[in-house]
Amino acid sequence: MHRATPDMVIVLDFHDPGQVPGLEERPREDLSAVACTGPCLWLASDETATVERLTTRDGRTFAGHRTFPVGAMFGLPAGADEEIDIEGLTADGGYLWITGSHSRVRKKPKDKHSDAKAFDRLTRVRFRPNRNFIARVPLVEEDGLPALAPSADGRCAARLRMDESGNSLSHALRDDEHIGRFLEIPAKENGFDVEGIAAAGDRLFLGLRGPVLRGWALILEITAVVATGDGTLDLVPVGPDGLAYRKHFLDLGGLGIRDLVRRGEDLLILAGPTMDLDGPVTVHLWPGGAVTSHEQIVRRDRLPKVLDLPYGAGTDHAEGLALLGGHGEPERLLVVYDSPGPNRRLPDGNVLADLFALDWGRV
Secondary structure, eight states: OOOOOOSEEEEEOOOOTTSOTTTTHHHHHBEEEEEEETTEEEEEETTOSOEEEEEESSSSEEEEEEEEOGGGGSOOTTOTTSOOOEEEEEEETTEEEEEEOOOBBOOOOOTTSOHHHHHHHHHOOBOOGGGSOEEEEEEEEETTEEEEOSEETTEEOEEEOEETTEEHHHHHHTTOTTTGGGTTSBTTTTOOEEEEEEEETTEEEEEEEEEEETTEEEEEEEEEEEOTTTSEEEEOOOSGGGOSOEEEEEEOTTOEEEEEEEETTEEEEEEEOSSSOOOOOEEEEETTGGGOOSOEEEOGGGSOEEEEOOOOSSSOEEEEEEEEEETTEEEEEEEEEESOOGGGBOTTSOEEEEEEEOOGGGO
8 A cells, every 4th residue: 555655744842841851751652633723733642631732933843832731621520630531623713622532441451461460451441531521712812822711702611511421422322323332332442432523613523433333434413502601512403303413424444533624614534443453544535524414424435535644563643633734825734643653753852743745636
């Protein structure tokens, strides 16, 4: 398989003299989501309850690391510091939207573990309520740069209603004929796992790594509006029979969805394995996906492939997409990677991400 070669490699510098030494390690090693506003990249790790901001002056190095503790802006069931497992970020309408994975966890046995310990790890499945997180946080200007704030100009941070057993979306899905039975299955085992988000106003598209049903991936569409007075988001009925969601099935050749990016009326889809495998990893275009008015079955001939992305053996797992350029500038697709391989780690501790040129005439 021919894999695309990036036309530019950029440096992500998470060093921050104002932070406790070592805190920059976690986002660099576990990047799971990215979005772009102006000169800033917003990034997240799947091990924290924070969003990271990096800024560029030359388009090649993103530095000036600042951490925003978004978990502390909300009352979370497991506390503000417990991980959200952020897997998707997107900016739209003056807000940064954030989604957790909503997934359950089964720990992986390690070589050092005894057989008894390995059996124990493979037996226990954990539910972490903070992962059932969908929220938006106002974007503001601070010292000439975009920043996150709990409230600004009549806008406020708000999240989907959540409790110790899930949130309003997961509760609505419990009786779903396609998804309900997968809510109890862990991530990386074809269980329910949100890995991408794209927004068009209050309309949200959630890309699922799992479940994949007979090779068909899923995008959930919801509309979340601020409830009067209490800073939470309510779901508006949008689906058949008054359901709070729509389902869109996409033929991505057996792959699940690892991230979503909105491009006008279209959606760009990062596709990768549902299970704990390295590849293949591809990017597809769903023309008109962001303006659909009903549930759809989207066959492969309506999902042209944009790129075949590189991946490593146990490393360089593409986890986040962001669209850079436009408005007269050449469009490029930024890809950030979880578990960066040795070639992505610089001696100074920084990490590399890829920019791919997009030629829509060839799609």
